[in-house]
Amino acid sequence: MDAPDVRVDVYRNWIARASRAPLSLRINDHFAISPAVTALLQTIAGLSTQWRTMDLAHALNLRDFLPSQGNFPLLEKLSTNKSFDNRPSFRHAPNLRQVYTVHYDSPASLQLPWSQLTVFRTHTIVFSRCLEVFHDAVNLVDGFFHTILHDSCPLVVSLSPLIHLQGLTLGSGSVAVFTTVLNSLITPALKNLTLWFQHPALYPSFVDVSPFLNFATRSSFQLQTLGLHDMRTTESLIQCLKATPSVVYLTIAPTRNVDMQAIYTQLTRSVHFLPKLETFHVILAANACPLRLRPQTASVLGRMLSWRWAAGDIARLRSFQLAHAYSNHYFDDAITSDPAFRRLAAKGMDLYVGKMRPVVDSFPEFEPKDL
Secondary structure (H helix, E strand, O other), X not given: OOOOHHHHHHHHHHHHHHOOXXXXXXXXXXXXXXHHHHHHHHHHHHOHHHEEEEEEEEOOOHHHHOOOEOOOOOOOEEEEOOOOOOOOEOOOOOOOOEEEEEEEOOOOOOEOOHHHOOEEEEEXXXXXXXXXXXXXXXXXOEEEEOOEEOOOOOOOOOOEEOOOOOEEEEEEOOHHHHHHHHHHEEOOOOOEEEEEEOOHHHOOOOOOOHHHHHHXXXXXXXXXXXXXXXXXXXXXXXXXXXXXXOOOEEEEEXXXXXXHHHHHHHXXXXXXXXXXXXXEEEEEOXXXXXXXXXXXXXXXXXXXXXXXXXXXXXXXXXXXXXXXXXXXXXXXXXXXXXXXXXXXXXXXXXXXXXXXXXXXXXXXXXXXXXX
16 A cells, blocks of 8 residues: 555455455555545454455554454464564464564564464564574474574573474574574474675684584485575685585675685585585675686686586586676676686576676565555
8 A cells, every 4th residue: 555545445445345355465554644544544454354465564554553462364474574562463363374574573572373384584683582483483494584683692502493494594793693593403304594694804714614514414404505695714615515415506605705716626526515516606795806806717617617517427517607796897708708618608508707686675575465
């Protein structure tokens, strides 16, 4: 809903035609409240028993009309952007499975039926709350915790076996957060993992990857997709990759300290290093672009791509992309002019070297009907 009173009748008619059908709504009420708009918001709140998907991320005014103990028998997906002042409860939502919230402050600010959730995604969550989610959401299949704020959390935490978890994205600027979270999880069904080490300049010169290695050993998962963003050192990155030989789709966004030429060399003529790799994407952000391109980098990369394309005893590398933040074309030309690169492109390998494409924030990841 993104219009003043003149369109209120259109929305009211739409709701009337829907009758008792399930409703999928995205509410945007960033405009002045009038009697007509107030009446419409009261109507929408009164139809909560018909909500199937609801995006309240921009519904600042609608929240004032939500009951503290609501009844949402059809609600399957919910999106919010921050805590509710009146603390509505969504515990009486027997079909609720997916929750997307930009901020998660405390259980009191957003009451949810944790044991039945399969998807929970949040951009900002306090460290201790994250551990509580892992403990309570026992049926979680997909978890997204992009920014985890550090707080006073016990150093000793109990293990949380999330036996259904298949996808996990974890982002933080604190090494202690990663260490504690990874030490607390058992995820045997995990297929997709992304670790986002934010603010790498604040890290020590060496990142201890033993929590990751122990996590991989303890869970015995078979990762298919792995994303490692802002790894601090070459050796720590190589250790993580050696611990995940089942990876098919790999994305690396290294810092400037990581020697990508060493990574390309490791991927060449070693049937035990990522033997199932089919898609390899490298992202060189502004803080990762080296001061200059070493002359041999293009040839080392070309040899790796050639070997990964032709080797018969490992999976064929079918896609390689290198996106960067360079301001000129020298970097692109130095790589794409290599004979091996041109030959593989002609044979059908999906190749891209160039500027980073715009990043589109896809949160929340469902698209209910706009109102």
